[in-house]
Amino acid sequence: MTSGGPNLKKIVAEKAVDDHVKDGMIVGLGTGSTAEYAVKRVGELIANGYDLKCVSTSQRTEDLAHSLGIKIYDLNDVERIDVTIDGADEVDPSRQLIKGLGGALLREKIVAAATLTEVIIVDETKIVDKLGVRTPLPVEVVPYGHKKTAYALERQGCKATLRMKGDDPFITDAGNYIYDCKFESIDSPFFLESRIDVIPGVVENGLFLNTADIVLISHPDGSVTKME
Numbered sequence: 625m626t627s628g629g630p631n632l633k634k635i636v637a638e639k640a641v642d643d644h645v646k647d648g649m650i651v652g653l654g655t656g657s658t659a660e661y662a663v664k665r666v667g668e669l670i671a672n673g674y675d676l677k678c679v680s681t682s683q684r685t686e687d688l689a690h691s692l693g694i695k696i697y698d699l700n701d702v703e704r705i706d707v708t709i710d711g712a713d714e715v716d717p718s719r720q721l722i723k724g725l726g727g728a729l730l731r732e733k734i735v736a737a738a739t740l741t742e743v744i745i746v747d748e749t750k751i752v753d754k755l756g757v758r759t760p761l762p763v764e765v766v767p768y769g770h771k772k773t774a775y776a777l778e779r780q781g782c783k784a785t786l787r788m789k790g791d792d793p794f795i796t797d798a799g800n801y802i803y804d805c806k807f808e809s810i811d812s813p814f815f816l817e818s819r820i821d822v823i824p825g826v827v828e829n830g831l832f833l834n835t836a837d838i839v840l841i842s843h844p845d846g847s848v849t850k851m852e
Contacts, residue, residue: 637661654710667692724762724830
């Protein structure tokens with residue numbers, strides 16, 4: 625985004641909330657720099673009198689929500705989620721996604737599975753012809769034996785790099801590690817997902833397939849288009 629240009633993340637996030645969040649709903653709050661604008665907009669709606677129950681996809685988002693006066697409910701304590709608004713790292717033409725660069729892929733996928741309408745918000749730079757060309761695929765793994773898990777991941781055709789935070793491994797909200805797996809491209813995401821999921825030690829992968837019901841895309845001129 626150029627200096628003085630439109631804030632594409634804010635534009636698409638606020639449109640998603642204004643178009644899809646209605647009074648009385650149970651709302652899933654996503655994680656990441658774009659989703660944070662949606663959380664802030666939900667906070668404004670609640671301050672203006674909306675009765676919303678909210679479920680968070682990460683501790684980071686929960687902390688932001690609390691700072692805005694948003695009460696967060698445990699997923700186990702709601703019967704369903706009406707709409708979740710979340711970002712993505714890559715979106716292909718059939719609305720398949722890579723998510724997880726923010727480190728919250730496990731909870732994001734659990735919340736998405738409990739959601740009636742999953743709205744994905746991105747700027748146009750996240751749209752790709754094929755998944756994996758630009759972005760590594762995050763894979764959450766248990767710490768025990770993680771180097772052996774990484775070896776099995778690399779046998780699927782990637783370079784697996786342990787995500788670090790300073791000198792130590794990055795730790796997810798669930799206490800796990802993440803390997804960022806760089807493929808030349810992901811030609812068969814459904815097949816790759818099935819191969820990764822059977823590797824012992826893998827907790828979850830960042831392929832979000834057949835998850836997005838609506839994808840909203842912001843553009844440099846400030847417009848928002850919909851992929852559905």
